[in-house]
């Protein structure tokens with residue numbers, strides 16, 4: 115649109131009545147959500163122009179340096195020892211990713227849980243490899259996004275995923291990866307109980323919506339994983355495993371053991387126990403259990419199992435969705 119035309123519209127807007135302004139606001143919001151990625155990039159460009167900060171040396175003497183072949187603004191740092199050029203994506207997981215005008219649409223598809231194949235079929239206009247790369251760039255950004263410090267009432271517990279080598283190159287070459295026999299999809303672990311086939315995932319939630327999640331090398335790593343993650347004076351609820359008690363004490367927090375009754379399903383059938391309504395304000399592990407239920411549905415259900423290598427990415431994706439506007443949250447992580 116010509117500048118003159120835009121200015122004409124701007125002055126027209128000033129003459130609108132309040133109801134018309136509200137109507138217009140709704141339209142603008144829709145357009146913003148449709149062009150979310152392109153708008154984020156413009157915002158970023160404007161903020162670099164304003165702050166003049168170099169992503170390489172954090173210096174603040176940056177000048178405009180022409181545009182690249184995708185018409186993206188380039189900048190140059192004038193600091194004596196740096197002198198490097200960059201664009202607004204340098205240093206982010208989206209550096210060198212192309213076609214930002216399509217990221218918004220892609221993120222929408224992802225929020226709707228479309229698989230890579232379905233996204234191609236929906237006509238996004240980029241190839242399979244590009245969509246796959248976008249997925250993992252965005253997810254990788256989300257994987258690194260954890261609440262740094264939990265406070266208030268914290269629920270902590272662990273859950274397990276069956277170790278998976280889905281898509282592993284070892285299989286492509288016809289040999290089983292890491293000396294492990296084939297396990298048909300959906301079989302679950304081949305050994306009973308805890309073994310190396312199970313990957314522990316630790317989750318801690320606070321009542322302000324904070325989520326911290328970690329894939330652990332083994333259960334002995336719980337205490338170390340929680341170090342520095344719990345604010346002093348908090349109340350940590352867990353099943354009472356020693357690691358949680360120690361982590362809470364080390365952080366100067368209080369620990370409460372939540373006793374979960376062990377219910378055997380056939381016994382319940384024979385002699386059903388009336389469930390009590392949960393009393394408001396009572397401590398429990400309900401939220402963390404529900405969270406674990408959700409990540410199981412995402413990873414084992416919707417995604418039909420995820421290679422353990424990518425498990426962290428999908429957990430991050432789920433956290434972004436829990437926080438609300440998933441597409442926007444992912445984009446924010448990716449451009450941080």
Ligand SMILES: [Zn+2]
Pocket residue numbers: 168169170171172173191192193196197198
């Ligand atoms: Zn610099």
